[in-house]
Amino acid sequence: MLEVQAQVESHYHSHLVNTLRAEGGTMITGKTTIRLAKQFGFCYGVERAIDLAYAATKVFVGNRIFLLGEIIHNPDVNAQMQSLGIRHLHARPTSSDFEEIGTGDIVVVPAFGAETETIEKIKSRGCRIVDTTCGDVMSVWKRVRQNAREGVTSIIHGKSSHEETLATASRARGADGSGRYLVVFDLEEAEFVSRFIEGGGDPKEFMKRFGSVSSPGFDPVRDLIRIGLANQTTMLRSETEAIQSRLRDAIAKRDHGDTSSFRVFDTICGATQERQDSLFELLDKTLDLLVVVGGYNSSNTTHLVEIGTQRIPSWFIRNASCLVSKDEIRHYDIHIKQEITSTGWLPESSSLSIGITAGASCPNNLIEDAIRRILELRGEKPPV
Ligand code: SF4
Structure with missing residues (x-):
């Protein structure tokens, strides 16, 4: 080291x-x-991820090393990775990415983590994984897994296409895939969800807006009864707090002042x-x-x-x-x-x-x- x-x-x-x-x-x-x-x-999370990726090039001499997406979101640092001979896979690998890798190859998972399905497929190809996922990201996973176990829908404040949010959403489905999640990007989206919680609304209209950023089979009538807010670790504190309080108010309004069906974990790192x-x-x-x-x-x-x-x-x-x-x-x-x-x-x-x-x-x-x-x-x- x-x-x-x-x-x-x-x-x-x-x-x-x-x-x-x-x-x-x-x-x-x-x-x-x-x-x-x-x-x-x-x-600290980025430093550790970079150290581990560099270390992989020294430990696995002679093996092909691939990086899943970007090690961090900085083009200059990613270019350095390439100059060390580290090859590139898409963050959500394509079928030709999976065909390319095999036994003996090393795959570096970046600091934001990766979706469970991607990790399983990489393992099934016989590759070894160097996992640089930041501990703070893993604490969010712990929370959303707990939600899944306890029948609580995770509302994830994040950018739906961000690697970390995709990875967190995959954990929110729980060990058996029955967990529910919904990603909200900003206060305006949280407002839409809150109004649905307060007064119902048209589930079709809801799903038109959130169908692509919610768990398969999501039903807003059934799945917004008990909710738990978690956020992508890098969101804006003030926005997360505003979303938190808006959703809590919505639950309180629906449940006549009772907020026991709302939980929140502060997961900004x-x-x-x-x-x-x-x-x-x-x-x-x-x-x-x-x-x-x-x-x-x-x-x-x-x-x-x-x-x-x-x-x-x-x-x-x-x-x-x-x-x-x-x-x-x-x-x-x-x-x-x-x-x-x-x-x-x-x-x-x-x-x-x-x-x-x-x-x-x-x-x-x-x-x-x-x-x-x-x-x-x-x-x-x-x-x-
Ligand atoms: S979660 Fe926070 S500490 Fe960890 S890599 Fe991301 S920004 Fe850094």
């Missing part, structure tokens, strides 16, 4: 970021102030929470703009951008190459869900204070590159 950690460190380390953090997160260079959030970047809290703290300081670095498909990073945009101009970039010039920036728009180019992102004012944060899947070297590029565009001399 020492050898592995040294290699990981050499790929993702940043002396500048470490120094900046050690010095309290503020760096003043000429007329530009960079303020780094207290908690940012790689979380510590790392996500710390990054959101640190950003709120950072936004309380005087800032002209915020730069958030991370993979565009990263859920926890998207929520950091959501928090930032409520207060100041916030730019979601993949890496320093997005900072095209003083005027032009390529960035991800979380509303239209695509990378776009905008102008006028870096104000001309003589002194500027810029906040920086990064999602749990962003390595420090990418944060350093972004800081250096900002200073370069500002005409400041970057630190050695």
Whole structure:
């Protein structure tokens, strides 16, 4: 592991970021102030997943190693995996993916976990599995399995196509497949479900909306009697709390004040929470703009951008190459869900204070590159 950690460190380390953090997160260079959030970047789950994937290349020398989907949601880190010779399988493997793998092959399961059916099929092909699923994700599984055993429907607050939510939903079906689940993405969807709980409604209309994000054979009349809320570990705390209270109110209204048919487990992970809290703290300081670095498909990073945009101009970039010039920036728009180019992102004012944060899947070297590029565009001399 020492050898592995040294290699990981050499790929993702940043002396500048470490120094900046050690010095309290503020760096003043000429007329530009960079303020780094207290908690940012790689979380413990991501570090462990990367270490294990790197270790697999050293332990299973001579075996073919495959990665199920992405190790984490960061294209630069995934490209590093490929450069180590790790091959790619789709997160939901196709039949040709399954035909490709066989006895002696190693399959690395990413930090978000994988669906039970996928794991079983991989095993049935005779492959060995290196499971890097984060412990925090497994705690959510424990909760939804308990729901299944006790006849409670799991309401999963998450993005239905996200690997972690798919994996959690598969566990919510329980050991015998009889467990029920329903995925809600946001407060608006939770509102629809709550109104159905309160006053009934047309089950057909309900299923038209939620048929593809609920367990097979889901019946909203039967399956919303006892519900338990769990969330994808990387959701926005405030939204999860609002969903929680809306669903609880709906049960209370239907059951004349009795909320015993509603249960909730707080399954937002510590790392996500710390990054959101640190950003709120950072936004309380005087800032002209915020730069958030991370993979565009990263859920926890998207929520950091959501928090930032409520207060100041916030730019979601993949890496320093997005900072095209003083005027032009390529960035991800979380509303239209695509990378776009905008102008006028870096104000001309003589002194500027810029906040920086990064999602749990962003390595420090990418944060350093972004800081250096900002200073370069500002005409400041970057630190050695
Ligand atoms: S974001 Fe949370 S759940 Fe996901 S890998 Fe990191 S610690 Fe684990």
